[in-house]
Amino acid sequence: MDKQKLCIITGPTAAGKTRLSIEFARKIGGEIISADSMQVYKYMDIGTDKIKPENMGGVRHHLIDFLDPNEDFNVFTFQKLAKEAVSDISSRGHIPVIVGGTGFYIQAVLYDIDFTETDEDDSYRRLLEERVQKEGVHNIYEELMKVDPASCEIIHENNAKRVIRALEYYKKTGKPISEHNLTQRQKESSYDFKYFVLTDRRDILYSRIDKRVDLMIEEGLEDEVRKLAAMDIPRTATSMQGLGYREMLSYIDGECDLERAVYLIKRNTRHFAKRQLTWFKRERDVIWLDKNEYDHDDQKILKEMLKYYEE
């Protein structure tokens, strides 16, 4: 049986994925699955730069704007929903196009990474978090050293989050996560995929980010965040970790002035774009599309993408 076709359009934030993806999807008869950890949330439109229905050009979108900001969202959930969407789309004879900047999410779907090993119980994680609060990471790092020294080679001691997860994994499965990761890494994709990474010169990217943040402020980001705050969404919620939301909340709570908040949003977004690029650089079988090499002309890029697609 032939492999299922799948396209991916990703790249750092503000590279111009959204607009391009609409044209591309229309050309190939595709439907879009958003791979964005924040655009899943309702009431978070400005800060996530969520596409407006009138800009969708008739292309159907999945995994966007459906979750309450109080709810948690993570890779596993995304993977499950995305796989459902993929089969739904292909069952109707369309091509699934994954669009978004969360590389981890894309990987989870593309290589069908196995996350099914554990239950929902996170009491152990909570316990470890508390211990880190009180004792620092060192002690639990030592514990990880005993059960999974290979992970200690990879995870830096200061990276409490990853140390906790490694211990949690061991506790729940009796196996080291390092071993699991190793086998997952070997996987071949079961899709016939084209993985496009849209990018641009760094300075252009950065100035686009700055402009976009200014625009968000003009469009009323503050108001959007105030409304969320009024909905009693805790600052620790996954949704409130989103860029722009975190910083705005600290401004609203009087921890800094607006100017500072805006500066931080811009800076953190730049850092984020950099991290995204690092991620895509080490992904296999990626097709880089540097806008700079196509005179920043979407039509030229689109032509190139279609060429790859026909292959």
Place this chain on the structure above:
RNA sequence: GGACUUGUAGCUCAAAUGGUAGAGCGUGGGACUGAAACUCCCUGUGAGGCGGUUCGAUACCGUCCGAGUCUA
């Protein structure tokens, strides 16, 4: 015009009784496999110019240039 302060890494600033200097932030690079817009790691030879004193000056002296504060 006079008095004073000041000129150290892209930015904000340290330190060293004269023995060639660090921090934070930015920048750049990297990791990442149920939190990922998360979390974490690595990354800095740079003293305004010219003279002088000295074995040796970014530090002392002179001078020029730039910045700031006060003042007739």
